[in-house]
Amino acid sequence: MSDQTHMHVEHDIAPGDEEQHSVGARILGYVVGLALALLLTATSFFIAGTDLVWQPSIPVALIVLAIAQMGVHLVFFLHITTGPDNTNNVLALAFGLLVVFLVVGGTVWIMAHLNQNMPPMDQIMPMRN
Amino acid sequence: MPAVRTVEPMMLGKLDWSAIPFDQPIPLIAGAVVLVGILGVLAWVVLRGHLPYLWDEWITSVDHKRIGVMYILLASVMLLRGGSDAIMMRIQQAVAYQSQGYLPPEHYNQIFSAHGTIMIFFVAMPFVIGLMNLVVPLQLGVRDVAFPTLNSVGFWLTATGALLVNISLVVGEFARTGWLAFPPLSELSYSPGVGVDYYAWSLQISGVGTLVAGINLVTTVLKLRTRGMNYLRMPMFCWTTLASNLLIVAAFPILTATLAMLLLDRYLGFHFFTNEAGGNVMMFMNLIWAWGHPEVYILVLPAFGIFSEVVSTFSGKALFGYRSMVLATMAICIISFMVWLHHFFTMGAGPDVNAIFGIASMIIAVPTGVKIYNWLFTMYGGRIRFATPMLWAVGFMVTFIIGGLTGVLVAVPPADFMLHNSMFLVAHFHNVIIGGVLFGAFAGFEYWFPKAFGFRLDERWGKMAFWFTFLGFYVTFLPLYVAGMLGMTRRLQHYDVAAWRPWMLVAAVGMAVLTIGVICQITQLVVSIRNREALRDRTGDPWDGRSLEWATSSPPPVFNFAFSPDVRGEDAYWDMKALARKQSLEHEGPEYHDIEMPRNSPTGFVCAFFASIMGFALIWHIWWMVILGGIGAFATFVVFAWRDHDEYVIPAAEVARIDGINLEERRSLVSMAGGV
Amino acid sequence: MSMTATAGHAHADPHHIGIVVEHPGPAPKRIVTAYGFWVFLLSDIVMFSCFFAAYAVLAGQTAGGPSGSEIFEQRNVAIETVCLLLSSFTCGMASIAADTHNRLWFYLGMAVTCVLGLIFLAIEFNEFAGLVSRGYGPSRSAFLTAFFSLVGCHGLHVSAGVLWLLTMMAQVFAKGFRVDILRRMMCFALFWHALDIIWVAVFSVVYLLGSGA
Structure with missing residues (x-):
């Protein structure tokens, strides 16, 4: 059929693999991930022990922070993207x-x-x- | 034997001579017969010098076709074991009216537990996994599965589970708790024996094997397709394989976790499901059915795929509504995870929970209905050939609709309150599992047997097997519906209600007819092997099939395809088979290339050996042996990981020679038939 | 439809008018292996989810024994968490070193990862031993049963990870950065990072939510 173009595409990439980056950029990614993860962890521990915020919001906040941190791990350590x-x-x-x-x-x-x-x-x- | 006991607890845990049931003739004789049979086969193999062949070509093989055949062989052997249990149960219920029958309660309870466990885990599962292993790489046009050695490990671990279940026949006992071992009955305080431990460890070990097979096949379908095999060009069986194995990967960990909790309760005094210290019995039902319901679809989805292939091949038409079929398959894959509560409507959840799960259970009938209509429309206007596989497919459609309708009936919570745990339910799930999974497995067996072995099965005996099994099924299980309506509950060792008696007698007669069906099936195999030269399939395409597995020779060479087929165009199967065959016929000698294939490996067998030792030792609390088995298994993995050459090369000349032989044969046949 | 006619129709594709993206064929081994392992990890996470579900159901069933807030020590959990987070980072460094075939940094990254993992395990073991010696073992109550199994299951995974890590180091030492060994290294990194994600759920759900209750 003339209205079709058969096109060959590249393969997917393996989970955990990054797209082509220099070593410096890759290390930077891990550094940013670690910093974000530590920040979120610290916030979680702080929220859990504090009485500065409205108490019933704490469980919700903890769950939101946990999900956020899992997202950080997925993106920066496991390199899952939307590509x-x-x-x-x-x-x-x-x-x-x-x-x-x-x-x-x-x-x-x-x-x-x-x-x-x-x-x-x-x-x-x-x-x- | 107090003197013996003082020595042995150190060395052999709970194991001593009292574990052998010298006082129960039935299991002892059965065990002895099996043992003599196994030893006889082994002696024959060794004396005739077949051991090297067996070891090189089968036991250490990582070829997906060989592993698939071994899975099916395991399933067939276990089908005979589980079938014997069924015969014994039917006879017991036929004679145990106002009497104890011939099976004492503790033995009867072991038999129905073993029957369910064996039929689901060691017959249905290996049968469908075997067929998927055998066929899917061929249909995808590739040379092997994603992880060939792991594939072998998975098979051998499944075999280990089956071995442990059979050992329980002679050494110790099997669970008396039913096939899902509900607590608190399965807890240590109510089942102090080793029966539940046999059950749980054999399922844990074979569960690992199943998980490995699931990961392997998911990866194979998603990542290893030949050029041009886009998702929407895959044969239907590949789609149902994908869905089924996604369910394995997502559901079997739940089984593993749940059984691990039960084992922790039993071995280390944990309180997951105990009555004391805050344990929650209902959580077991909840978790085990969160696995158990997807499991039903793990079994039946591949069967749906087989029927799709068979119906379209024997109707001479492309599958009607291919895309709706794909959609229905994936819908079932997701929805099957949302209905598990319908197995315990009676447990006391309120109307909103029960209603939601009831409605979800009814919704899942919709995609299933879509499939039935698609098969019917595929047949409509087709030139139908009623070969044995097609008979099984048509028999399935009739039977499965009845089973499905009774299923929708028990999906209504108020109706379920009446029918729960009755013989009606027993009839229902046998109706869908025999009518769906077993008929599907038989259809696939008849359909792909020529591909696996290079000769067709005898049609006359095959048709007789079908009719006896089909009629026997109805005579056995329709009476159970009635008995259920009359209030008969399941798992009764004896009963005093006169109204149930006639139905139990009819069911026993039906069982006899079913047995004749099985005998016909065995006869068919024997007759076909003896007449194999006359039944030889030289074309590689005995049924005029519509997918890629028919584009190579029967049996396929170890590398499946001398050239990776290049698939173009959608109209799913026919075109690409025709094209692939044309490509392979047109190719001339000089273009052959070396082919790299994975090397055989004893890893699976050795792993299973250590797993058997470890499982047996865990059951009997022989701790030193557990440690030994664990170290052995780890060492096996390290040795496997350490090897340097995991592939060997089939030189182009050899490929050319193998391909040339069957190319000649097929060219001559094609030219006789008037060309492609 | 006859077979002779179909060859000509091979490109007929009524559903796709325009560009048809052809599947390029079997994926390279690195992708296949990593994808299979990825699927395994997902199944492992489903297994963890059962232990989480059991914990959620049984958390209130203390049967007269201690509740979470009485036995959890946040300082220890914080140290454990930092250990694991740092080990995830060093594991990432080891992966980069492996990809660039840098033996020194690879050994260094893996060794630090191993030490951090062992510190984590030591703290956890200490916590468990302390609880058992106070009579708060897993058979004390359904809550403790669920707690020990969930946290212990993660601990077992970390132990298996350490064993794997040492095997990886030995393999690189013996065979260098061969392609198949790099594939395994990638799987190991996936495993280690996934354990970290599960730990985030553990410390949030078990320790932080539990000590608030």
């Missing part, structure tokens, strides 16, 4: 995260629900005695 050569790697990651989310979220939801509808064992036992 087209990374599609497979990102899709696999997305599938894994979906399953993690379903398992953890589902378990917590289901188990909380089961507990709601069932009197806790420690309250049943005294009644029997």
Whole structure:
């Protein structure tokens, strides 16, 4: 068919591999990643122990900080990008995260629900005695 | 034997002579027969001097085709074992009306636990993994899977699990807890014996093997496709393989974690699922079914792929609605992770949880329905040949629809409250697993057997096997639906309700018919092997197939394709097969190149050897042997990692010679048939 | 459709009008290996997610034993975290050194990574031993069961990582920066960085959220 052009493309890149960079640029990437990670970790530890912020916000803040830090690790240490050569790697990651989310979220939801509808064992036992 | 006991706990943990069931004739005789059989085969192999052949060509082979065949062989042998369990159960329920029958409860309970465990983990899983291993690289037009040596490790670890389950027949006992070993029954306080340990360790070890196979096949499909094999040009079986193995990779770790928790409870006094100290029994059901439901689709998706191939080949048409089929496959892959609660509707979650999971369970019927319609429309207007694989496919469609409909029925929570753990449920899941997975496995077996061995299977015996199995299935399992409706619960060792009796008798008759089907299947194999010259497939394409595996010879050379096929154009299979065959026929001698293939490796076998020792020692608390096995396994890996040459080269001349032989043969056949 | 007709139709592709991107064929080995390992890591993370889920369910079940806030020592956790973060950095340096075939920096980076990993393990072991000696072992309550298994599972992974790291160093020493060894090094780096990510979840969910409760 004349309206088609068959085009050969380059392969994807391996997870963890970076696109071509000089050694200096690569080291800089790790330095930035380490600095960000340390910063976020320090913030987490600070938030957890402080009474300067509204207490109920702490768990949310900790989770947000943890997710942010995981993102930092993924980008700066594992070199996951949104580039087209990374599609497979990102899709696999997305599938894994979906399953993690379903398992953890589902378990917590289901188990909380089961507990709601069932009197806790420690309250049943005294009644029997 | 107190005197013996004082010495042995040091050396052999919990193991002593009381582990051998001298008082129970059935397992002892069965075990003895199996042992004599194994020793007989071994003696024959050694005496006839086949050992080097077996070691070089099979045991250490990293060829995906050979490993696939070994997986299928394992599955077939275990199918006989699991089938024997089924026969014993059916007979027991037929005779145990107002009596104890012939199986004592503790033995009966082991039998139904072993039956479920074996059929799922050591029959269905190895069968589909074997078929995927055998076919997928050929369909993708590549020379091997992504990780050939790991592939061999995966197979041998699966075999180790099967070995441990069979050892439990003679040494010690198997679990009496059902195939999923629900706590608190499976906890140490209620199951103090080694049965649950046999169960858990064999599944842990074979689970590692399955995970390895899953990673291998996902990587193979995503990263090793021949030139031009875009995603939307892959045969349907490759798509379902991808979906199924994505599920393996995502679900089997859940099984591993859950069984690890159970083992920690049993071995180290942890409190995950105990009644004491805040443990939560329900969390086990929750976690194990978060694996268990995707597992159902791990098994049935490859079967869907097989049917897609078979239906389109034997209808002489391209698969109807290829893209909707791909979409349905991937939808099932995702949704199957969102329905696991329907296995425990009765556990006490409120209406909102139950409703959401009930609706999700019904939704998953939609993509499945799409597939059924696609197969029907593929057949519509086609020139259908009712060869044995096609019979299995049509039988599947009829049977699976019944099973699927009863499935939608039990997806409704209020209905499930009535039917939960009844014989209705037993009938339902046998309906989908036999009608879906087993029929699919048989269809794939009949369909790809010529590709693997170079000769077709006898059609007459194949058709007889199909009809006996098909009828036997209905006679066995339709009565169980009725018994379930009459209130019969599953796993009854005996019962006193007169109304159930006739249905149990009918089911036993059905089991006899099913057994005849199995005998026909075995006869078919024997007859075909004896007549193999007459059944020889010289074209490499006995069915006029539509995908790349039919473009090479049967059996394919170790390198699969002398030239990597170059795939162009979408209309998925037919064009590319025709083109690939044309390319291979047109090629002339001088263009052959050296081919690098992975070297054979005993790593898998040695790993499995140490895993067997370690598993057995863990079951019996023989700690020094555990350590020995662990060190051995690590050493094996280091030795493997240390080797310098992991590939060998097949010189171009040799490639030319091998390819030339079958090229000649096929050219002459093609010219006789009037050309491509 | 007959076979003779199809060869001519090979390029007919009703769904793609315009550019068809042809799949270039099997990927190079480095990509295949790393991708397979990437998939393994995802499966490993799913396994961890089960232990996280169990921890979330059982965290409140102290059965009269201690709760998280009574036994966690934030100072130790902070030191452990810094160790792991720094080790991730040094592991990255070792990867760069391996790619540029620089033996000195490779050994240095790996050795520091190993030492940091061992410090982490020592602190964790110390914490566990202290808890067990106070009678707060994993059989004390469901909460402690979940805590020991989750943190212990990560610890086991780090131990396996250290073993792997030493094997890697030995391999480079014996065989140099061969292509297959570089592939393994890449997998090791992926493994080590992934453990770090799991640790971020562990210290946030278990130690920080737990000590607040």
